[in-house]
Amino acid sequence: MEAEWTPVATLIDRIATDDDLLRGVVTSVRALVRESAALTTEDIVGHTRALIFAATRALADRRGPSEAELSFVEDFAETRAKQGVPLEAVLGAVHVSERTIWTRARELAPASGVSSELLFDVRELYDDWAESVRSRLVVAHRAAAATANPVAHDRDASILRRLFEGGTAATLAATEAGLPIDRQLWVIVGHGADAPHWHAALRAASGRHVAARLGGWFAAVVSSPPGALPVAGSADVGPVAGYAGPVTPDGLGPARRLAESALPAAQNRGCSGLVHVAEVASLVALGDRPDLAAMLVDHRAAEWRELGTSARPVAEAVVAWLECDRDVGAAAERLFVHPNTVRNRVQRFVDVTGINERSVLGAADAWWLCTTWLAL
Numbered sequence: 001m002e003a004e005w006t007p008v009a010t011l012i013d014r015i016a017t018d019d020d021l022l023r024g025v026v027t028s029v030r031a032l033v034r035e036s037a038a039l040t041t042e043d044i045v046g047h048t049r050a051l052i053f054a055a056t057r058a059l060a061d062r063r064g065p066s067e068a069e070l071s072f073v074e075d076f077a078e079t080r081a082k083q084g085v086p087l088e089a090v091l092g093a094v095h096v097s098e099r100t101i102w103t104r105a106r107e108l109a110p111a112s113g114v115s116s117e118l119l120f121d122v123r124e125l126y127d128d129w130a131e132s133v134r135s136r137l138v139v140a141h142r143a144a145a146a147t148a149n150p151v152a153h154d155r156d157a158s159i160l161r162r163l164f165e166g167g168t169a170a171t172l173a174a175t176e177a178g179l180p181i182d183r184q185l186w187v188i189v190g191h192g193a194d195a196p197h198w199h200a201a202l203r204a205a206s207g208r209h210v211a212a213r214l215g216g217w218f219a220a221v222v223s224s225p226p227g228a229l230p231v232a233g234s235a236d237v238g239p240v241a242g243y244a245g246p247v248t249p250d251g252l253g254p255a256r257r258l259a260e261s262a263l264p265a266a267q268n269r270g271c272s273g274l275v276h277v278a279e280v281a282s283l284v285a286l287g288d289r290p291d292l293a294a295m296l297v298d299h300r301a302a303e304w305r306e307l308g309t310s311a312r313p314v315a316e317a318v319v320a321w322l323e324c325d326r327d328v329g330a331a332a333e334r335l336f337v338h339p340n341t342v343r344n345r346v347q348r349f350v351d352v353t354g355i356n357e358r359s360v361l362g363a364a365d366a367w368w369l370c371t372t373w374l375a376l
Helices: 002-016 019-032 035-039 042-063 069-080 087-112 118-147 155-165 167-177 193-205 247-267 277-287 290-298 301-323 327-334 340-351 358-373
Strands: 185-191 210-215 215-224 241-247 274-277
Touching: 002 042, 002 087, 002 118, 019 042, 019 087, 019 358, 035 301, 042 069, 042 087, 069 087, 069 118, 087 118, 118 155, 118 301, 155 167, 155 210, 155 215, 155 247, 167 247, 167 301, 185 193, 185 247, 193 215, 215 247, 241 247, 241 277, 247 274, 247 277, 274 277, 290 301, 301 327, 301 358, 327 340, 340 358
Parallel strands: 241 274
Antiparallel strands: 185 215, 185 241, 210 215
8 A cells, every 4th residue: 555655645745846836826816816816925825835735744644634734724714814805715715726736736647657546546535634624714714703803993994995885975984084075086905914014105195095904905095196105116116006096086996996906917017016007907907807718718728738738838938928028038038948949839829729929919819818827
């Protein structure tokens, strides 16, 4: 039995040390679980790495979760509850992570000497482990959420909620907060963990503002253009945040949703500081249509299968090449490969899909298809 399990141990070690897999998990969670956009990348990476380590150790030892692992799960659930991340979103993120990891496991299994029958046994063992983990996670999250101090008791948070309702409620809330109701306003949304930075920046800026943490987000409504705050391109830009406006008080709800969408789009583009939604409009538009993205991937499933084991490197090359403004040298440097490798992979993508990557719309389709492939 020990000899039979040796290939499994090899496969588990490859998964546990696969940095590309970790990045893929984080990308998938960000793409498919909207609430995760309120969390920093470091937060998601740290908890994901720990969960992967716990799961792989348990599988390697052929056992259920230890009390130490379950204690970590409780801490993880309590952290997400205090960050205002709903239980459904936490379970959704775990599900997306599992799907990404098992997809990778199926890819690596043959090279590790793990048969499909043995991989099925490993999956059954994992399902038993995961069931215990999920049960502890649900109980801990509900307990933490029930005992947390309601944010609604915070005056600024309460005012922000009413501002984002729109209509008469927003106008009354703006009046209560001393915000001008006859002038236009802006909405800023950042990660909740970055709230101290943005509070300090707002205090140093001119104009009236209301700011607070709302669940896992930091949100603010300001009465002056955010030009006095750190913006992308300045010497000290700080963390990233999205913003939208100008709008009148009754338009603050839609503006908040746009600012929320701008945040992950700005992160994907590598921006920092304040980023207006209009600066990442294309990414926001694509990111807000997961239904269309899913249909795009389904329609192109045959091409993905035809690319086979080269599918992921090809998609990465196309994305890097397009994001580097079709500069082969820059894309090669980003991917740590030879420029000819980038050229060959892009050409392979064109040959298989028939997409004209040189046209404006073709490039957009190619980028969206490849980033969605990589996320899933």
